[in-house]
Amino acid sequence: MVEQKWIALSNTTLGQLVATINTSIIIVALPPVFRGIHLNPLLPDSFPYLLWIIMSYMIVVSVLLLTIGKLSDIFGRVRLFNLGFLIFTMGSILLYLTPNTGDIGALEIILFRIIQAVGGSFIMANSFALITDNFKESERGFAISINSLASVSGVSIGIVVGGVLSVIYWRDIFLLSVPLGIFGTAWSYLKLKETSPRKKQKIDVLGNVLMAAGLISLLIGVTYGITPYKQSPMGWTNPMVILALIIGTLLIVFFILWEGRIESPMLNIHLFRNRTFAIGSFTAFISAMGMMGLLYMLTLLFQGVWLPLHGYSFSITPLWAGIYMLPLTVTMGIFGIIAGRLADRSGAKWLVIFGLLLSGVSLFILSFLSYNFLYYKMMILLILFGIGYAFFNSPNIASVMSTVPPQERGSASGTLNNMRNTGYVASMGIFFSILIAGISTTLPSAITSALNSAGASSLDKTVSNMPPTVAIFGSFLGINPIPSFIPNGINLPASTISIIEGNTWFSEVFSGPFMSSLDVVLFFASGITIIAALISILRKDRRYEDSLETIARTKKESENNSNKLDNHGKL
Structure with missing residues (x-):
């Protein structure tokens, strides 16, 4: 008979796999999805749909994780985990069956992605807690590393399989999650047993409302902050964005104050008095922001610049970008298991510090690569970053989860995952x-210069006015944006038009402005990651059980000393 701990690990690992596949698969498949519903994602009217199809899943997960983690402590982790698998599978089926096209079709996809995200939240909020419940402290690092392997593998599988399926039929990308979801639902309902203690308390309704409203407001502000507003390339001056960020910040402040006052809070603020929990959660946010930000930037670099310049057509760059990034995700998986074993034997603190430092240094070195780099140099740096992330991630999760009492593990797991997912959105x-x-500031002049060199200065007014978001997200989706800006009937030789609309012209023009901006991004990511490593020196990893033993021993010694004094007084 299979031990319950292996049933818990297999269920949570499968759950993490389907949840992360769903996060990455949509990025590769967006061009065929938009073609399937007859919308151009780069047109101003369709651009919000593009952002919300990408962001809605991560936003909903970030908002719900903390609430679901607390509800799991009250009603049972297995019950809500099982429900999550069922909801996620239903969302996947609805996405496959999306009935309409045009604007309505795009709204349906966003709605069904939100349903998927609700299910994914139930799965992710309970995964770490279920592993911690079922594995003893000396095995948790290894178990969590297996779970993390599923997460990073899901990113790779989603990109590669999504690229293949999207070429066949765009709906098939959503069908991939259905058999996995059905199996996971049946497996968890039949085999997974509740082993965690339940905590009887009232539901913190106001706390849930404040936290959800605050996070939604902040994340909506961030989403529309990178959307063009009037003549500005971004929306940070948009009054709606400013108001959303202010309201969101105030609501989160009120939420924290409220949670510190009530008897049964949704978020136990006292958990953050635990130095390891507080630092581990903060560094998880920073590391997640750096990792996901790097994936976004590498996607742009490969799809918008490097692959077209090496003979790959724009339409297949998403698939090949995923393949060329495999060294990163494979390294994360392999070294995550090694790091988990090492953490079980020798503790997490110095592994975490080493991992963050290695990640930060590799990000810094990446900034010195040219746009036409030799791939082996990129591969070495991807492997180094992957090792660094692996040495941070599994040991950090295991040590953080081991420092909280059993009845708080659902809330702790939700908080930790919330910090990671908020880091993804923030990136x-x-x-x-x-x-x-x-x-x-640099792309318009680069386009003007290139058009003059090509003898096509008459296109300057239209092509050089290309919004930077169109250039960036066109590259992100594997779409050459240039043809959309060339008017019909333009009086230019066909050979000139062919060159400008060709596979390499845009990438050559885009490479200079992109690489100079990418350097700033990588410097920033490197800096915050190294700062997180330095902060981690203050960690004091200690199991919750060890703390109880210390308290009990101190109490016993105090009682013994008191008895000795009493006996001495009697003598």
């Missing part, structure tokens, strides 16, 4: 803002 807002700010 898009911060890194793309830096990128857009740089490109908006």
Whole structure:
């Protein structure tokens, strides 16, 4: 008979796999999805749909993780984990069956992605807690490393398989999750047993409302902050964005104050008095922001510059970008298992510090690569970053989860995953803002110069006015944006038009502005990662059980000393 701990690990690992596949698969498949619903994602009216199809899943997960983690402590982790698998599978089926096209079709995809995200939130909020419940402390690092392997593997599988399936039929990318979801739902309902203690308390309704409203407001502000506003390449001056960020910040402040006052809070603020929990959660946010930001930037570099210049057509660059990034995700998986074993034997603190430092240094060195780099140099740096992330991730999760009491593990797991997912969303807002700010000042002049050299200066007014977001997200989707800006009937030789619309012209023009802005992004990512490593020196990893033993021993010694004094007084 299979031990319950292996059933828990297999269920949570499968859950993480389908959830992360769904995160990355949509990026590769967006061009055929938009063609399937008859919309151009680069047109101004369709651009918000593009952002929300990408961002809606991550935003909903970030908003719900903390709430679901707390509800799991009250109603049972297995019950809500099982429900998550069922909801996720239903969302996948609905996405495959998307009935309409045009604007309605895009809205349906966003709605069904949100349903998927609700299910994914139930799965992700409970995964670490279920592993911690079922594995003893000396095995948790290894178990969590297996779970993390599924997460990073899901990113690779989503990109590669999504690229293949999207060429066949765009709906098939959503069908991939259905058999996995059905199997996971049946497996968890039949085999997974509740082993965690339940915590009887009232549901913190106001806390849930404040936290959800605050996060939604902040994340909407970030999303529209990278959207063009009037004549500006970004929306940070948009009054709606400013108001959303202010309201979101105030609501989060009120949420923290409220949670510190009530008897049964949704988020136990006292958890952050635990130095390891506080530092581990913060560094998880920074590391997630750096990792996801790097994936976004590498996607742009490969799809918008390097692959077209090496003979790959734009339409197949998403698939090949995923293949060329495999050394990163494979390294994360392999060394994650090694790091988990080492953490079980020798503790997490110095592994975490080493991992963050190695990640930060590799990001710094990446900034010195030219746009036409030799691939083996990129591969070495991807492997180094992957090793660094692996040595941070699994040991950090295991040590953080081991420092909280069993009845708080659902809330702790939700908080930790919330910090990671918020880091994913923040990476898009911060890194793309830096990128857009740089490109908006240099791309127009680069386009003008290239058009003059090609003898096509008559196109300057239309092509050089290309919004930087169109250039960036066109590259991100594997779409050459140039043909959309060339008017019909333009009086230019066909050979000139062919060169400008060809596979390499845009990439050559885009490479200079992009690389100079990318350097700033990588410097920023490297800096915050190294700062996180230095902060981690203050960690004091200690199991919750060890703390109880210390308290009990101290209490016993105190009682013994007191008895000795009493006996001495009697004598």
